[in-house]
Amino acid sequence: MIAELGHFALILALVLACVQAVVPLVGAQQNRYALMAVGRPAAQAQLFFLLFAYGCLTWAFVTSDFTVRLAAVNSHTATPLIYKITGVWGNHEGSLLLWAASLSLWTVAVTIFSRDLPEAFMARVLGVLGAISAGFVSFTLFTSNPFTRLLPAAAEGRDLNPLLQDPGMIIHPPLLYMGYVGFSVAFAFAIAALLSGRLDAAWARWSRPWTTAAWVFLTAGIAVGSGWAYYELGWGGWWFWDPVENASFMPWLLGTALIHSLAVTEKRGAFRNWTVLLAISAFSMSLLGTFLVRSGVITSVHAFATDPARGLYILVLLVLVIGISLTLFAWRAPRLTGGGSFALMSRESTLLGNNVLFAVVTGAVLLGTLYPLFLDALNMGKISVGPPYFEAVFVPLMVPVVVLMVIGPFVRWKNDDSARIVRRLAPGAIVSVLLGVGLAVVVGNFTWRTVLGLALAAWVLIGSVQLLRARVAERPGAAAGAGVRLRGIPAAWWGMWLAHLGVGVFIIGVTMVGSLESELDVRMKDGQTARLAGYTFTFRGVVDAPGPNYLAARATIEVARGERQIATLTPEKRLYLAQQMPMTEASLDIGPFRDVYVSLGDELEDGSWIVSLYHKPFISWIWLGCTLMGVGGICAAADRRYRRLAERRVPAAATQSA
Amino acid sequence: MPAERFLHSLRTAALLLACCAAGAAHAAGEAVPVSDDPVLEARVLALSHNLRCLVCQNESVAESRAPLAVDMRNQVREQLAAGKSEKEVVDFLIARFGDFVVFTPPFKASTVLLWLGPAILLVAALGAFALRLRRRQQEVPVPLGEAERVRARALLEAAPPPEEPYK
Amino acid sequence: MKAKFLVPLVIFLALAGFLAYGLKLNPREVPSPLVGKPAPAFSVAQLQAPEASFSSADMRGQVWLLNVWASWCVSCRQEHPLLVELGRRGVVPVVGLNYKDGRADALDYLVRHGNPYTTIAVDPEGKVGFDYGVYGTPETFLIDREGVIRYKHIGPLTREHFERVLMPMITELSRAG
Structure with a gap:
């Protein structure tokens, strides 16, 4: 019953999204306030129904209702409660629902924090966001319904992928999605501005805090994800240039460019069409990332189980959203010029230089990510493009970005000596x-x-x-x-x-960490020691340490530096029962200047264990x-300047209502 | 013969002691590195990081615990130990598994765009940047017309801007 | 509408075209560079007669299939009935390569599911498989009279695929020369 309620709520949300997409836009075009005013309540009601649907799905997971197919496939009665809750987004259908809910959350945030936008502008923003929402909610309903029943019910669930049963995974996907989806606000502002022809400093100022907020979420999401990979995959790597990582990194690169370009547009009115194009592209990259993860065109450890029908639907969605906005851009952008002159040595040119380089880096990452697909499509063979390529391309392009970053803030606007x-x-x-x-x-x-x-x-x-x-x-x-x-x-x-x-x-x-890290694989027995980078590791045996849904062997390893005992590490080797999947659970001693990282391998015939020891200098400085x-982004988004207009308006609104 | 017996017991004791010492060394001594030749192992590891584990699709051979990855690591180790160079080993693997097996695509006709693409992009972007800059430097600010002046004054005096507030 | 503002749209549409085409491709399928090259020679023991050996040179002058299988391989069971039928009809000699398997397990598997193979070569350590670039079972190679690999199929063979792709090639290769 609960699942049917959730399904019904999702259908209502779709209806509301369609209303929100059409009515306010028509209102803005015909200048009819009654129609424009529909946007806000529609957005808010949509959020209510999406959260309700999300709650229903979570309920199925928490109560282990295995008549719901999704819960049967991704949960288990013995799964710890927290991973029952996070298991909801550990799969294609549930994560799509989270995607839609985040979009709705952003939309409602816009209706609350940007109250003072001109009504027609707000109506257009809400219309664009509603259209995107309609696309994604219908995608969920028609190709990936999370509420599909499984009758007769499964006796027991198949459990969540053990890799995802980790504290990092509790917050990584919501942060990442809030970031991904957050760029939809900057996108909607850009489209609304193109529609109304009003692309000025005010538009840039309205967009800035939203763009920065989305960027903060994306930064945090990517950082948490890489932290998760660092300790969960068991060998201490933290970035792999995997296609799906690239899919989250490309919007980040363009978002960073957009933040800087918006600064110029707000302060000097320059780069207007470039800024609009960036706003469209940043969100397009988010959509492209969603497509890559869910369509199966590219192999990745992260990719969800795939289905060509889904790939086609989302591609059509992609073509509609990006195609229409780029057409609109080609139509309206030629009218946007101006912004005044500036010299080579000026704040504008350092920021433009930064933008050019970020765009090139994004292009290069996109090229490397999709090149295997191009070759395959042209029947020219199969290749892999991996870390060596991306590092060779990324590092030389980022060095000038950093140089510009140091110089830029010292340079005056317009012209400097x-x-x-x-x-x-x-x-x-x-x-x-x-x-x-x-x-x-x-x-x-x-x-x-x-x-x-x-x-x-x-x-x-x-x-x-x-x-x-x-x-x-x-x-x-x-x-x-x-x-x-x-x-x-x-x-x-x-x-x-x-x-x-x-x-x-x-x-x-x-x-x-790149130049000084060291590692050692040893066979260890009780009482034996090994040395790495000035640390002594003493093996103190292995005990059984079963968990709620897994069996585990837990080793105790004492770490000392000279005579001083520093830490006792307890790496585990687990076997998750439902999926019969072995996992290594590394154990770390995190320090300000180095991490000591230990992971447990297999037991050998003579009773010794293979242990991998790692010394990772300064790795925590990455995070x-x-x-x-991220904190910088929060400060920037919270600047009073963006709220000043709102504060000034409050008394006026009060008098009006009085 | 007491002397002999004494010597014998001494020898036994020494032997015992040695055994104990060895036992103790074994129990509380240095752990044995998995590889006998750390230099070779480092080369194997470095090379394996650039090899794709075909069954796991997106992990390198160095990271993966799949049996095929173990085979490939062993193969790499054997061949490096036999004195082959890194390039020879990579060529050997490409001959069997194709270009797909290496994370660094070889430079050839079909990958020209991949390797030169970023440079082409950069040159094009810098060209556009230079063009834009020249145009901007030559641009003469257009003086405001009378109507614009009036509007600017109105805007400056009457904040907030004349827009419909959202109710 | 100035042309340069259309550039992003054009780039995007080209990209979307590739992505649409990409939907039809299977990124997990890796073509073998061995197709068109001489099949790596090997000479190993036979499964049913461990004292006798099988050499790839024995098949010279025949068009044959080399099928890599193992008793632990779940998807091998999917294609097994098709192979049994091919063996019964005598369409083409199918040589099995028993890959990383135990002898007893392999023999037991054949008793239970039938034996489609003309000969079975054993490759307990996967050395022959490695030379053939095998990365998953089952895999099937089509080898011509001169000992050149003409086709490689990864994953279980289906009847439809066999009739549509392999059979015409086999007929063609058998007729020529």
Whole structure:
């Protein structure tokens, strides 16, 4: 009964999405307020029904109602409660429902936080979002109904894929989806602007906090996902350039470009058609990613079980959404020009340079991801494009991006004196190069990669300090204390500063772990020791440690540095019963300057165990860097400037209603 | 013969001691590395990272625990140990499994666009960037017309902008 | 409408075309580079007569199928009835390559499901299989009179596929020369 209620709620949500897609758009076109006003309640009611449907599906999982096919295939009575709940999105149908619910959540957020948008503009935004929602809810209903019954019921469920039974997987998909789907808001704003012909600084200002918010979610989602891969896959890798990872990385790259391009459009009115194109492309990449994961055109460890009918439906959806918006772009964009002149040495050109490079990187990643498909389609053989290709392409293109990132904030809008910039930044750059060379020698890895990475990171950090000092010095009211002047700096500036600093921290992590990590595979028996990177590992035997839905052998390994005991690690080897799937559960000692990582292999005939030991210097800096970027994004999105209009409006609204 | 017996017992003791020591060393001593030749193992690992495990589709041979991956690792180890170069081993595998087996596609006619694509993109993008910049530098700001001036003044004086508030 | 603003649309439509075509392809199927090349020679023991050996050279002058199978291989059971029928009809000699299997298990499998093979070569460590680029069972190779591999099929053979693709090739190869 509950499942039927959920199914019915989903149908109602589809009807509401269609209403939301059509009525407000017609209203905006004919300037009829009554029609425009339908958008908001439709969006809110749609959210209610989608959440209700989602709740019903979760109920089937939690109560182990195996008459619902999806629960029978992805859950089990012995699965821990938390993984029953997260199991809902650990499959194609449920994750699609989560996708639709996130979209609805964003739509309702727009109706709440962007109250002050002109009514016609709001109506168009809601119409576009409604159309996307209608596409995805119908996709769910017609090809991937999560509420399909299984009669007679299965006696027992098949359990959630053990790889997904992990704390990282509890938050990774919702964050990632909120990010993916969040770009739909920037997209809807761009389409609404194209429809109304109103593409100005105000439009850019309305879009900015939404774009940044989506970017924060996507950043967090990708970071959590890579953290999950790091400790769950059992050998300490954290990024694989897998097609599905690329699918989430491409919208991130374009989203980053969009954030910067929007800044120029808001401040100077320039790059308007480029910004619109980026807004369309960022969301298109999200849709393309969804297509790649769910259609089966590309092999990936992440891909869902596939079905050509689904692939076709989503491709048609893709062609409609992106095709129509790009046609609209080709029709309206030629009218958008202006923005005033700027010189080579200007904030505009550094930001445009950043945009160009991000677009090229995205293009390269897209090329590498789809090239095997192109060759196959043209019957020219099968190839694999893997990490070596992407690294060879990505690193050289990102180095100038980082350089521009350091220079950009020092450069004035419109026109600046090159000599002034060089005088300003050259000392820091020289010190950084020397630091890079010196540090590479000190850590004993004098390769061009290490030197380059450390020098770049050093320059980012030095540049950040210089930038902060310059900002404090130039604030008016120099007589006031530094504290007062620091407080006078707007949140958006802090956001930029933190995010850029985060990039520096991230580079340190990547460089250090890339050049200094070490590993050792040993056979260990009770009491035996092994040494790696100055640490001593003592094996203290293996005990049985069964869990709710798995059997496990748990080893105890003491880690010492010299005489000092540092940690006791307990890696496990599990056998998940329902799927008879063996898993290694690594155990880590996380530290600020290194992780010690141990995973347990097979037992040998003589009673010893194969143990893999890893030393990963500075690896947590990778996620620290991502965290700084995310926090920076939150600061930027929360800047008061974006709310000022709203605050000013409140008394007016109050008087009107009074 | 007491002397002899003494010697014998001494020898037994020594032997026993040695055994104990060996036993202790075995129980509490160094663990044995899985590979006898760490340098070779490092080469095997480095090469395996660039090989695709065909049954698992998107894992490298180094990461995978599938039997075929184990076979391929052993094959790589054997051949490297026999003195073959990395390139010879890769060619050997490509001859059996095709280009699909390596994560770095070989440079040939069908992959020219893949390898040169990013560079072409970059040159095109930088060209467009330079063009845009030149046009922007030459652009002369258009002075505001009288109507625009009036509108600007109105906007400046009467905030918020003249739009319908959303009720 | 200026042409340059149409560029993104054109690129996207081309991309969508490829993606649509990609839907029809199976990314898990890997073509063998061995097609068109001489089949790797091998000489190993036979399953039913361990003291006798089977050599790929024995098949010179015949068009034959090399079918890689194992008793532990679940999908091999799907194609087995078809192979039994082919063996009974004598359409083409089918040589089995018993891949990474135990002798007793393999013999037991044949007793239960029937034996379609003219000869069965044993490859307990998968060495021959490795030379043939075998990465999953079952796999079937079509080899011509000169010992050149003409076709490779990965996964269970279906009757439809056999009649449509393999049979014409077999007829053609047998007629020529």
